[in-house]
Amino acid sequence: MSIQNLKVAVLLAPATHPVSGRPCAAAADSAALALALKLVPSPQHLLVLYAGDADDAALGPYLAQGVSCINVLPTLAGAEISRVLARQLQDVDLVLCGRRAGGGQGSAMLPYLLAEELEAPLLPDALQLQVGNGQVEVEQYLPKGQRRQLAAALPAVVSVHERASAPLPYAHARLLQGQIRHLSPVSLQPGVVHLEPASRRARPLVAASRASGHERMLGAIATDGAKAGGVVVKQGDPVEKAQVLLTYLRDHHLVDF
Amino acid sequence: MNFPLALTGLFWLGAILLSLGLARRAALWRQGRAAQVAWSGLFAIPKRYFVDLHHVVARDPFIARAHVAVAGGAVAVLALAAANYGLMLYLPALDVLMLLAAGLMFAGAMLVRSRRKSPPARLSKGAWNRLPRSLTLFAIGAGLAALLAISGDALGSAARLLALLALAGLTLGGAELALGIGLGGPMKHAVAGLLHLAFHPRQERFSGNKRSTDLKPLDLDSNEFGVEKPADFAWNRLLSFDACVQCGKCEAACPAYAAGQPLNPKKLIQDMVTGLASGDGQGYAGNPHPGQALRGGDAQQPILGGLLAEDTLWACTTCRACVQECPMLIEHVDTVVSLRRHVTLTRGTVPNKGAEALANLRDTDTVGGYPLAARYHWAVDLNVPVLLPGEHADWLLLAGEGAFDMRYQRALRALVQVLKAANLKVAVLGEAEPDCGDLARRLGDEATFQQLAGKMMSTLRHYSFDHIVTPDPHLFHCLANEYPALGGNYRIQHHSQLIAELLAKQQIPLRADAETSTITYHDPCYLGRYNGEIDAPRQVFKGIGIKVVEMERSGMKSRCCGWGGGASFTDIPGERRIPDMRMDDIRATGASQVAVACPNCTAMLEGVVGERAEVVELAELVAARLAKA
Ligand code: SF4
Ligand code: SF4
Numbered sequence: 001m002s003i004q005n006l007k008v009a010v011l012l013a014p015a016t017h018p019v020s021g022r023p024c025a026a027a028a029d030s031a032a033l034a035l036a037l038k039l040v041p042s043p044q045h046l047l048v049l050y051a052g053d054a055d056d057a058a059l060g061p062y063l064a065q066g067v068s069c070i071n072v073l074p075t076l077a078g079a080e081i082s083r084v085l086a087r088q089l090q091d092v093d094l095v096l097c098g099r100r101a102g103g104g105q106g107s108a109m110l111p112y113l114l115a116e117e118l119e120a121p122l123l124p125d126a127l128q129l130q131v132g133n134g135q136v137e138v139e140q141y142l143p144k145g146q147r148r149q150l151a152a153a154l155p156a157v158v159s160v161h162e163r164a165s166a167p168l169p170y171a172h173a174r175l176l177q178g179q180i181r182h183l184s185p186v187s188l189q190p191g192v193v194h195l196e197p198a199s200r201r202a203r204p205l206v207a208a209s210r211a212s213g214h215e216r217m218l219g220a221i222a223t224d225g226a227k228a229g230g231v232v233v234k235q236g237d238p239v240e241k242a243q244v245l246l247t248y249l250r251d252h253h254l255v256d257f
Numbered sequence: 258m259n260f261p262l263a264l265t266g267l268f269w270l271g272a273i274l275l276s277l278g279l280a281r282r283a284a285l286w287r288q289g290r291a292a293q294v295a296w297s298g299l300f301a302i303p304k305r306y307f308v309d310l311h312h313v314v315a316r317d318p319f320i321a322r323a324h325v326a327v328a329g330g331a332v333a334v335l336a337l338a339a340a341n342y343g344l345m346l347y348l349p350a351l352d353v354l355m356l357l358a359a360g361l362m363f364a365g366a367m368l369v370r371s372r373r374k375s376p377p378a379r380l381s382k383g384a385w386n387r388l389p390r391s392l393t394l395f396a397i398g399a400g401l402a403a404l405l406a407i408s409g410d411a412l413g414s415a416a417r418l419l420a421l422l423a424l425a426g427l428t429l430g431g432a433e434l435a436l437g438i439g440l441g442g443p444m445k446h447a448v449a450g451l452l453h454l455a456f457h458p459r460q461e462r463f464s465g466n467k468r469s470t471d472l473k474p475l476d477l478d479s480n481e482f483g484v485e486k487p488a489d490f491a492w493n494r495l496l497s498f499d500a501c502v503q504c505g506k507c508e509a510a511c512p513a514y515a516a517g518q519p520l521n522p523k524k525l526i527q528d529m530v531t532g533l534a535s536g537d538g539q540g541y542a543g544n545p546h547p548g549q550a551l552r553g554g555d556a557q558q559p560i561l562g563g564l565l566a567e568d569t570l571w572a573c574t575t576c577r578a579c580v581q582e583c584p585m586l587i588e589h590v591d592t593v594v595s596l597r598r599h600v601t602l603t604r605g606t607v608p609n610k611g612a613e614a615l616a617n618l619r620d621t622d623t624v625g626g627y628p629l630a631a632r633y634h635w636a637v638d639l640n641v642p643v644l645l646p647g648e649h650a651d652w653l654l655l656a657g658e659g660a661f662d663m664r665y666q667r668a669l670r671a672l673v674q675v676l677k678a679a680n681l682k683v684a685v686l687g688e689a690e691p692d693c694g695d696l697a698r699r700l701g702d703e704a705t706f707q708q709l710a711g712k713m714m715s716t717l718r719h720y721s722f723d724h725i726v727t728p729d730p731h732l733f734h735c736l737a738n739e740y741p742a743l744g745g746n747y748r749i750q751h752h753s754q755l756i757a758e759l760l761a762k763q764q765i766p767l768r769a770d771a772e773t774s775t776i777t778y779h780d781p782c783y784l785g786r787y788n789g790e791i792d793a794p795r796q797v798f799k800g801i802g803i804k805v806v807e808m809e810r811s812g813m814k815s816r817c818c819g820w821g822g823g824a825s826f827t828d829i830p831g832e833r834r835i836p837d838m839r840m841d842d843i844r845a846t847g848a849s850q851v852a853v854a855c856p857n858c859t860a861m862l863e864g865v866v867g868e869r870a871e872v873v874e875l876a877e878l879v880a881a882r883l884a885k886a
Pocket of ligand 1: 503505506579
């Protein structure tokens with residue numbers, strides 16, 4: 001299959017803004033959208049799905065970010081969203097979604113349940129993505145700056161990390177042009193959803209060092225009395241001093257120019 | 258050869274060429290969109306020329322005199338030539354008058370020449386350098402022609418030579434006048450300038466003392482998204498660009514240009530001229546946008562990317578210093594915002610922190626993404642009542658975005674203290690207060706502005722109050738000048754205006770033993786140039802016994818702090834920072850304190866590093882001199 005007739009779907013759901021509680025675009029879903037838009041020649045080639053009963057207005061931010069049409073699958077009370085979605089995704093090669101919900105009704109379980117439902121591999125926490133020769137390659141996010149390359153044959157599900165893309169630009173004109181299409185309700189065996197509060201035991205924090213904050217700061221910054229972690233640069237003109245800083249930053253891969 | 262007949266021929270040839278040229282240029286203007294202006298504006302030209310335009314030109318008395326002489330002389334010569342030779346009256350008396358007019362024009366042309374000897378850097382060179390020569394030639398030609406006509410046969414055989422000289426001068430010099438408009442030469446400004454006065458996009462500029470500084474709302478529902486290509490401007494905007502004389506007054510006043518950011522307002526207007534005439538832009542002989550090459554454009558092609566670099570657009574602080582200075586009454590800020598609107602509304606690619614600020618405004622109604630409930634945290638111990646629907650307050654205080662800034666909270670607390678000392682019944686809206694939308698509007702996000710303005714207006718409808726007071730000139734400008742177009746009319750005062758009034762009525766108890774001190778004062782653009790209010794703050798300082806040493810650029814000529822128009826968010830790099838330059842202005846006065854009257858000026862000037870004057874808010878100065886209760 002060539003990349004031209006690759007069928008790509010993106011799953012989007014409104015998030016809840018952490019400060020105002022208003023519906024907004026979820027960072028991870030937007031990142032998935034950004035990666036998907038790079039794969040297709042124009043936004044019209046994307047299949048964009050949302051399953052849920054949020055207001056159309058809550059989906060507006062995604063339209064403004066460049067989706068031309070969002071297909072809304074109304075779910076019957078208690079119907080399992082993964083199954084509702086899987087029905088629409090049968091002949092899709094690549095399904096992209098956010099790796100976690102931004103509040104609201106979304107759930108970070110969705111990619112897993114969906115992959116299971118579709119019997120397709122899941123590549124979680126993608127930062128970058130390439131498609132070719134019938135397979136998808138993904139650079140996966142791991143904590144502490146680590147990365148891992150994953151590959152799987154298509155069709156596949158990829159859940160995208162929120163850092164995969166800078167926030168997509170928001171354009172009011174696209175919001176006005178975009179469409180929201182309501183598909184007919186899907187009747188499925190209603191599953192039962194149990195909502196229960198997450199229990200989390202407080203874990204006492206163990207300090208890595210017993211030294212006081214001030215001592216640790218002194219250890220980390222440069223002082224004239226050597227014995228600390230840094231260098232004091234007093235000689236030279238500002239350019240030379242800046243050069244020392246730049247070398248330090250380069251050594252630690254904090255800048256790459 | 259019959260000399261008078263030759264003059265008649267020459268006159269009509271010139272008139273025909275001028276008309277053809279005007280038709281040619283008018284066809285370019287008509288590429289633009291329709292505009293709502295009345296033809297009757299044509300009758301208003303003389304008044305607008307002698308009052309409104311001359312008012313600006315007269316700030317530079319030398320060039321004002323030179324222009325009166327050249328233009329007045331030329332118009333008189335042309336009028337007399339039209340009557341005497343065009344209509345073939347051939348009256349000797351008119352020849353005498355023509356000789357006098359030509360003399361006047363000659364004197365003016367000499368003045369213009371002397372200015373061009375060592376021209377200030379802001380003036381364009383190129384074709385503009387040849388203008389004094391053409392004007393001189395025309396004046397000499399007209400003078401000689403008049404002389405010949407008066408002297409009759411007295412000159413004998415020399416007459417033939419003189420006649421040839423006169424005709425040569427009139428032809429060469431007259432070509433500049435007749436062909437200027439059609440070929441886009443320097444004399445284009447005369448015709449386009451006069452028509453621009455008639456069809457100015459802001460007609461209200463000419464009606465009395467009313468300032469016209471508000472941005473006009475877009476009709477978003479009918480897909481008005483600003484300007485993408487030159488032909489998207491209204492035709493009278495295109496005409497206004499053609500009026501530019503490339504005097505560079507705007508360039509000299511522009512803070513972004515001085516900071517080495519890639520924006521020169523003169524070049525911006527010339528870019529629009531290049532665009533409307535679909536030229537290659539290489540004829541421009543003035544200073545460029547710093548660091549940018551000359552570019553061509555097309556009336557039907559997008560302006561950004563081709564004609565103009567995006568950075569140029571986002572460097573503008575919307576400070577209106579250029580508009581204030583422009584002798585041709587061109588509206589640079591409208592131009593910048595029209596272009597921004599298209600980018601923001603159709604692509605959303607606002608650079609650096611601009612897009613984030615807009616997202617915050619959409620999602621939280623605050624620029625910084627703060628919870629609304631935190632807006633009045635600084636007032637928690639000041640007993641300022643939060644107004645409830647159904648209650649009444651004499652004064653409603655709108656704190657604006659400055660309320661989230663820890664530095665500015667000190668100023669707000671001082672303001673409340675002062676208002677309480679004056680026994681005013683002040684209340685606030687608490688968490689019901691949204692942003693006024695100023696930042697969104699300047700960044701071109703008209704949709705978010707209209708949403709926020711709608712929210713603010715519907716909120717205010719629920720409360721009962723007599724007046725609004727705010728220390729934020731941006732909020733003040735929005736509510737006072739821009740909400741009326743959306744249907745909101747409020748009695749609103751800037752805190753400097755209110756405090757000045759209270760001081761005048763001796764309603765603020767002041768300490769008798771307050772020390773007198775000397776400060777300098779930085780006028781906020783949105784209070785000064787946008788609202789004409791430069792007196793109230795100074796009255797306040799006077800009222801509390803503070804002497805103000807003025808900076809060279811103060812009052813209506815004040816230099817922007819660099820925040821306006823969202824420039825501190827789009828943050829286009831230059832060689833210097835605008836607030837650093839402003840602090841240099843402040844240093845030059847020798848004052849150890851600079852008073853400010855705007856949360857954004859406060860933040861920008863407080864952000865200047867190194868040895869500098871202390872930044873104090875107007876309200877803080879007053880509060881420090883309150884009598885102990
Ligand atoms: S825009 Fe106005 S101030 Fe600027 S160069 Fe042109 S005429 Fe002069
Ligand atoms: S408004 Fe101010 S920053 Fe913008 S072009 Fe004019 S002078 Fe320059």
